[in-house]
Structure formats: C-alpha cells, structure tokens
Amino acid sequence: MSISKIILGTRGSELALTQTTMVTAALQSAHPHLQIERQIIQTSGDKRQDLRFSEFSDVAQVDKGIFIKELEIALADKQIDAAVHSLKDVPSDLAAGFTIAAVLPRAAIEDVLVSAHPYTLETLPQGARVGTSSVRRAAQLKFLRPDVEIVEIRGNVPTRVKKVLGENALDAVLLAAAGLLRLGLLNANLSRIHIDTHTLYGLVLDPVKFLPAAGQGAIAIECRAGDEAAIAAIRALNDAETEARITAEREFLKILGAGCQTPVGAHTWIAEGELHMSVRVFNEADLSLPPVEREAKRPVAEAAQLAKDLAGMLP
Numbered sequence: 001m002s003i004s005k006i007i008l009g010t011r012g013s014e015l016a017l018t019q020t021t022m023v024t025a026a027l028q029s030a031h032p033h034l035q036i037e038r039q040i041i042q043t044s045g046d047k048r049q050d051l052r053f054s055e056f057s058d059v060a061q062v063d064k065g066i067f068i069k070e071l072e073i074a075l076a077d078k079q080i081d082a083a084v085h086s087l088k089d090v091p092s093d094l095a096a097g098f099t100i101a102a103v104l105p106r107a108a109i110e111d112v113l114v115s116a117h118p119y120t121l122e123t124l125p126q127g128a129r130v131g132t133s134s135v136r137r138a139a140q141l142k143f144l145r146p147d148v149e150i151v152e153i154r155g156n157v158p159t160r161v162k163k164v165l166g167e168n169a170l171d172a173v174l175l176a177a178a179g180l181l182r183l184g185l186l187n188a189n190l191s192r193i194h195i196d197t198h199t200l201y202g203l204v205l206d207p208v209k210f211l212p213a214a215g216q217g218a219i220a221i222e223c224r225a226g227d228e229a230a231i232a233a234i235r236a237l238n239d240a241e242t243e244a245r246i247t248a249e250r251e252f253l254k255i256l257g258a259g260c261q262t263p264v265g266a267h268t269w270i271a272e273g274e275l276h277m278s279v280r281v282f283n284e285a286d287l288s289l290p291p292v293e294r295e296a297k298r299p300v301a302e303a304a305q306l307a308k309d310l311a312g313m314l315p
C-alpha cells in the first residue's frame with residue numbers, strides 16, 4: 001500500500017517550523033515522488049503565552065499536552081495525515097487512536113545555562129535569579145544550588161533567551177540545547193549564543209549531573225493509528241537507537257503517571273550494545289528534598305522492561 005500525498009501538521013513557532021522542514025526533507029529524500037504539504041495549526045499553548053502553566057484553567061491539561069491537542073484533533077478530522085512534534089511535549093500516555101510512527105535521529109539532549117556572563121552552576125552569584133518554566137529544571141537547579149531564585153518564564157525560545165538582557169535581566173535562563181541549535185542561536189562549539197546583535201554565553205550542562213527531560217532533543221511524527229499507508233511512509237524515517245532510548249524514558253514517565261510538568265529527569269545512553277538509563281525523581285510537594293536517583297541497564301531490545309526495572313527500584 002502506498003500513498004501519493006501527505007499533509008504534515010505543525011505548530012507555527014519558528015522551532016516547530018524548522019523541525020517540520022527537517023521532517024519534510026527527510027521524507028522527500030526517502031520518497032522522492034511523494035507530494036508533501038504543510039499545514040500550520042495553532043495550539044492552546046501558543047494562544048495563551050500570557051499564562052503561566054500553573055494558571056491554565058485545568059492544570060492537569062498542561063500534562064495532557066497543551067501543545068499537541070489541536071494537532072491531534074486535526075489528525076482525527078483528517079485535515080492532516082501526520083503531526084510533527086518535539087517529543088518532549090507529547091504526553092507519555094498518548095491519546096487513544098494515535099501512534100508515534102517515527103522518531104528522527106536524536107539531537108543534543110542537554111540543557112544549556114544561557115547568560116550574559118560566563119557563569120557555571122557553581123559560579124552563579126549567590127541568590128541569582130534564573131528563568132525556567134520547567135519544574136524538572138527548577139528542581140535540579142534548586143538541588144544543586146538551593147540559594148538560587150527560580151523565575152517562571154514563558155514564550156518561544158528567542159523570547160526566553162532575551163530575558164537575560166536589558167532592564168530587570170535575569171542572571172541566566174535554562175533551555176534545551178536542541179532548540180537553540182535548530183534555531184541557529186547556539187554556535188557549533190556549544191559555547192556562545194547569538195541573538196540579534198548580542199553575544200551571550202551558553203554552558204551545556206553534563207546530562208549525568210543535570211538530567212534531561214524524557215524525549216528531549218527528539219522529533220516525533222504522530223499518525224492516526226491504523227492509517228497504515230501514512231505510517232509505512234513515515235516509518236522510513238525512524239531511528240532505531242533513538243526509539244529504544246525514548247521508549248525507556250517515556251515508559252518510565254508513564255509508570256510514574258508523570259508528565260512534562262513533573263520533576264523527573266531521565267538520561268539514557270547505549271554502550272556495548274546495552275541500553276543504560278539513570279533517573280532522578282524529585283518530590284513534587286517539596287523540591288528542596290534530595291531526589292531519588294537510580295540507574296540500570298538491559299539489552300537495547302528490552303527498553304520498556306528497563307523502565308519497569310527502574311520504577312520497581314523506587315522507594
């Protein structure tokens with residue numbers, strides 16, 4: 001079964017559009033005769049950039065994917081055939097009727113400390129104000145630097161970078177390396193951020209010390225479950241190592257009933273044919289408590305079981 005045309009749905013942010021251009025290029029090269037169209041869909045997360053995540057009418061809804069719901073509606077309505085997502089924004093318990101048909105080879109997984117000054121996590125000034133809207137990043141920073149004040153920030157990636165500039169500038173913000181790289185803001189040495197006429201410092205944080213979010217740096221393509229023709233076409237883009245890693249990371253979140261707004265870090269890597277995962281689970285009610293840290297490994301083919309092993313090791 002093969003298809004002649006695919007409509008890709010995407011959010012309209014610069015990052016989403018860049019990622020969709022990457023998917024389009026990969027898809028076109030896998031299927032030279034396939035006609036590929038793009039449709040931009042605004043999500044509730046895009047419409048309400050004025051709100052903090054904690055102010056959404058139903059806080060649980062944030063975990064259920066404020067950045068993907070409208071894309072799933074468009075998929076179900078057959079307005080689009082596939083939705084391009086930052087996997088990190090896709091809930092670990094995907095809504096019924098949908099499937100992740102492929103994940104592209106993963107980019108950088110790390111978080112970056114962005115600042116107008118060459119700070120490290122150790123040399124950030126006492127009581128520094130650091131911007132993030134991720135409870136995972138907030139928890140990890142508070143764990144390493146209890147004196148730091150977390151400031152909740154929202155907006156697209158360039159908007160957040162600019163929070164370290166001008167009047168009332170934050171001392172630093174925390175962002176994903178993948179997004180900064182894809183937008184061309186972070187240089188190839190991963191040390192400088194260029195935005196408008198400004199040059200800022202970027203410090204890539206060691207994922208062993210500052211654990212990434214499940215799925216960070218991965219681009220996923222979601223289809224209607226059962227749309228075998230579209231799934232088969234898109235499956236050609238799938239990267240097996242990335243899939244094994246994100247399966248373990250997302251399964252761990254799913255077992256915990258956690259979402260993108262839960263303070264959990266998960267780091268996976270493949271060494272000598274085995275899939276390794278380390279996790280850090282913070283106490284949601286009291287972020288200042290030390291996290292539970294666990295590490296385990298299994299053959300790459302047993303990714304979901306690795307997540308179960310780790311979940312079983314929690315107190």
Ligand SMILES: NCc1[nH]cc(CCC(=O)O)c1CC(=O)O
Pocket residue numbers: 086087088089157174175176177178179180215216217218219
């Ligand atoms: N929640 C926003 C979001 N979703 C994906 C990325 C970056 C790209 C990625 O992690 O794949 C970002 C921005 C950020 O966290 O800095």
